[in-house]
Amino acid sequence: MIRLSPQLRAGIQRSTLPALILLSGAMLVAGKTDQTMFETLRTGLSDVAAPALDVASRPLRAAEAAIDRVRGFIGVYQVNRRLEEENQRLLQWQQVALKLTTENRQLQGLLKVVPDRAVSYVTARVIANSGGAYVRTVMINAGSQAGLARGQAVITGDGLVGRLTEVGSRAARVLLITDLNSRIPVKIEGSNTGAVLAGDNSERPRLLYVGSPEALKIGDRVVTSGEGGVFPPDLPVGMVSAVGPAGPRVEPYVELSQLGYVLAVDYGLSGALPQPVPPAVRPGRKSKAASEELQTPAQPAR
Amino acid sequence: MALREFTAPELPRVNSNAARLVPILTTTIAALVAILPLQIPGYAALTPALALMAVYHWTLYRPDLLPSYALFGIGLGEDLLTGSLVGVGALTLLVTRAVVLRSRRHFVGRSFPAVWAGFTLVGGGMMLGLWALHCLLESSLINPRNTIFRMVLTIAVFPAASFLLGSTQRVLIDGPRLMRRR
Numbered sequence: 001m002i003r004l005s006p007q008l009r010a011g012i013q014r015s016t017l018p019a020l021i022l023l024s025g026a027m028l029v030a031g032k033t034d035q036t037m038f039e040t041l042r043t044g045l046s047d048v049a050a051p052a053l054d055v056a057s058r059p060l061r062a063a064e065a066a067i068d069r070v071r072g073f074i075g076v077y078q079v080n081r082r083l084e085e086e087n088q089r090l091l092q093w094q095q096v097a098l099k100l101t102t103e104n105r106q107l108q109g110l111l112k113v114v115p116d117r118a119v120s121y122v123t124a125r126v127i128a129n130s131g132g133a134y135v136r137t138v139m140i141n142a143g144s145q146a147g148l149a150r151g152q153a154v155i156t157g158d159g160l161v162g163r164l165t166e167v168g169s170r171a172a173r174v175l176l177i178t179d180l181n182s183r184i185p186v187k188i189e190g191s192n193t194g195a196v197l198a199g200d201n202s203e204r205p206r207l208l209y210v211g212s213p214e215a216l217k218i219g220d221r222v223v224t225s226g227e228g229g230v231f232p233p234d235l236p237v238g239m240v241s242a243v244g245p246a247g248p249r250v251e252p253y254v255e256l257s258q259l260g261y262v263l264a265v266d267y268g269l270s271g272a273l274p275q276p277v278p279p280a281v282r283p284g285r286k287s288k289a290a291s292e293e294l295q296t297p298a299q300p301a302r
Numbered sequence: 303m304a305l306r307e308f309t310a311p312e313l314p315r316v317n318s319n320a321a322r323l324v325p326i327l328t329t330t331i332a333a334l335v336a337i338l339p340l341q342i343p344g345y346a347a348l349t350p351a352l353a354l355m356a357v358y359h360w361t362l363y364r365p366d367l368l369p370s371y372a373l374f375g376i377g378l379g380e381d382l383l384t385g386s387l388v389g390v391g392a393l394t395l396l397v398t399r400a401v402v403l404r405s406r407r408h409f410v411g412r413s414f415p416a417v418w419a420g421f422t423l424v425g426g427g428m429m430l431g432l433w434a435l436h437c438l439l440e441s442s443l444i445n446p447r448n449t450i451f452r453m454v455l456t457i458a459v460f461p462a463a464s465f466l467l468g469s470t471q472r473v474l475i476d477g478p479r480l481m482r483r484r
Binding site: 024025026029041046057060127130131134139166173200259 | 334336337338339340349369370371373374377378379380382383384385386387389390392393396397399400403432436439440442444445448
């Protein structure tokens with residue numbers, strides 16, 4: 001170890017804190033100007049930390065499962081009755097669905113419909129969330145090794161969760177639809193009115209650039225429009241939960257604060273997403289990832 | 303910026319290397335626990351600022367064992383793992399340290415309510431400052447509701463965190479030394 005004079009050592013000690021504060025400030029400004037600057041570092045650290053976070057989040061999952069089980073025992077009688085009734089109803093629906101499937105197949109055959117491209121799913125577990133009030137992202141324990149790629153849609157059985165913004169080899173980051181930087185082209189189901197779903201870090205994202213706002217009703221289903229070629233059309237997103245002068249808002253179908261397992265879906269569309277481009281090329285301040293441009297330009301004119 | 307660092311001489315020296323690592327370890331654990339995906343509705347948005355509590359505690363009682371560069375590292379790791387803007391976490395923890403160092407003499411040796419009041423001022427101030435910084439960086443007015451909830455929760459949880467950290471300190475850092483002295 002190098003021996004330093006006491007004065008020099010005291011000097012270094014005194015200036016460390018201000019120097020590091022300045023350095024963090026500088027990094028903040030630099031990172032804000034060029035969003036891609038720290039991306040390699042980010043994915044690198046995520047890859048390294050993923051196994052540890054994976055292990056650390058397991059006991060939580062086990063504890064939750066145990067609580068769930070106890071809760072399940074308490075309500076077992078009512079649940080059983082409800083399920084029996086539901087089962088009766090669903091059996092009827094099954095008959096209807098089977099009939100419709102056959103009919104649909106016959107009609108598609110008549111019309112020579114081109115079938116949708118094959119879809120592949122990767123199931124992953126959420127191992128970390130954003131733990132703060134200013135970003136809405138989660139980390140999942142699968143990455144490029146499992147076939148994930150930037151821009152893929154992330155869903156659960158209930159609906160859209162978000163999309164992959166950073167993909168490391170073992171972990172990936174999902175930008176949730178509620179994040180301040182999330183913009184998703186959507187439409188109101190049935191009416192085909194286009195809109196953009198814009199997150200603002202609250203639980204209920206806003207609905208911008210609605211084609212005909214007066215036609216909007218609480219309870220309308222919001223689905224992806226497929227414009228911009230990032231998400232396939234008709235993925236369920238949420239339900240209109242507020243209309244009025246403050247602007248319409250959407251309640252997501254997925255309980256985003258309680259994500260356990262999610263599906264990263266490859267619809268064969270993510271090839272349309274460019275790799276990060278240098279900041280000079282990117283217009284606007286909201287572009288957290290280059291992919292944003294592909295999602296936003298589809299804003300229909302009022 | 304005139305920041306005075308309180309250096310080791312006024313604090314009793316800790317000989318055990320393991321004990322010297324306790325503040326850094328507990329702060330790192332606090333930062334990690336905050337990002338674990340607990341299945342509590344709204345938890346991600348309202349997670350109490352656990353690392354902030356650890357930094358306040360250790361800077362107050364053992365500033366020599368939680369040096370600035372450790373805070374920089376922990377803050378940076380936090381930013382990279384949570385996907386926030388790089389530098390925000392480090393800046394928060396370092397400024398907290400700077401503020402606590404400057405006002406340390408008002409709180410050290412005081413009763414717990416005074417320490418808690420100090421945390422309310424420093425922690426609450428930091429969280430409001432962070433909100434203002436994000437509004438500035440995103441150049442839009444972010445709804446302060448979550449920040450306020452989070453702030454109240456953080457201040458409310460502080461006594462428990464302070465008790466845990468204080469016990470850890472007594473057992474692992476102060477304890478062995480006192481026993482040896484006897």
